[in-house]
Amino acid sequence: MRSTKLMWSGIIVLVVLLFASYLVPSFYFIGYAASKEGSSVSDNYGNSNSSNNSSDNNGFGRNFYSYGMMSGYGGMMGGNWGSGINQSTNNALSEDEANKDMEDSLKNATVDKEKNTVSYSGDDIKIVVLGGPKQADEKFIIGGLINPTVYTPKNSNVTLEFINEDEGMYHNVAITDAAPPYAYMNMMQGQIYPGSYAGMLPPAVDGQFYSDSTTFNASYAGEFYYICQYPGHAAKGMYGKIIVK
Template sequence: MRSYFFVVSLVLMLGGSFSFNTTVSATNMMGGSQMMGGKGNMKGNMMGGSQMMNKMRNLSTISINELKSFYKIPVAGVRINKKTNTVKFLDSKITIPIIASPDEDNMYAFGVYGLVNPTIVVKEGSVITIKLVNKDDDMPHAIMITKTQPPYNNMPMMMNSVAFGGAVIMPIPKKSNSGYYVDSTTFTATTPGVYYYICQIPGHAAKGMYGKFVVLK
């Protein structure tokens, strides 16, 4: 039963639909490919479907050299405090480069300017672009900002809503032969408060893949 709900949640998270009948068929928006591959068969055709979805989203890839730009700290507009593990953005129009699974010791974590799962602080009304790259060579990762605080269960996307319109990036595939996949989203931090950025892939936030996101008045 847990496996069933995992598949349902994953299909919904990838933008698909699910029909609840005795054969449990899944038809997603990725060219009508079937995820279940037949009655009770969990193999399916996720690979082909995800490739089509990547094209629809216009996902790009970057090389290892281009990945270095995610670690480069801007000269102005950002304050980094390693002692408090905080990144504070001072401008009203900002880009936050985030690395999913920044290294082998932090597979279930986000990296921002060399810090792991830091508290990100922005100003109310800031127009924010999150640029997420997946450095993981084993699994996909994603990100969303939610008001719900930890701890998180294994299905965070079923329990948490997006805090701001557009403050979500759907799953980004693992590293491929062409490089690291990158996606981005832009939103406005309209309301002051304490929020959290989490990976909504099943089980990832529960394993610690989240950080605090603070909007100051």
């Protein structure tokens, strides 16, 4: 009898833990993630970001994802999750606008389809990252390539623009020194450089893609990874390598 009670107690605890593992990220991305109009957020680098929760025609707040209870250096869960340094949010983009942003970003880049690489040059570069488009579900696309290896010069000023083209999932992109394989919960991994994070964005609505951009300096060389921090996405293969040299 006692062993039976212990078994059922163990099953109940397991069910509760599984249920909590679903609710915690859901509450973060939906409840806690909504930013307040006119709020100001500071990080441990002394930078601050003021959010303006203006809405577009689809009714979403432009900073819907920003500054949840797990965000920022030294937040409730610590780590480098979403501090929003030098971060700005743009209006939703049409497919044509998203394609133009990608095209413009490749003017000082070399795309090698055989090697699956995109190599940027210059002191000021822009990397446009598409998340979860139809042709690459739960993957990134840069320069028409799926999860390519990206090369960027050391000390370059990098504008990272993320556009979520997925019609059913939240996505973001962050740069981390943590190599794959990734755990299901990878919220602590990201921002190898201050500001190297673009926000968690809602799915596309009526052909409009939400976008976020950030600017950072690639101040030291190394091999890093760009990943989606939504639970389970990097573990399923939503990541690529970025090499700074």
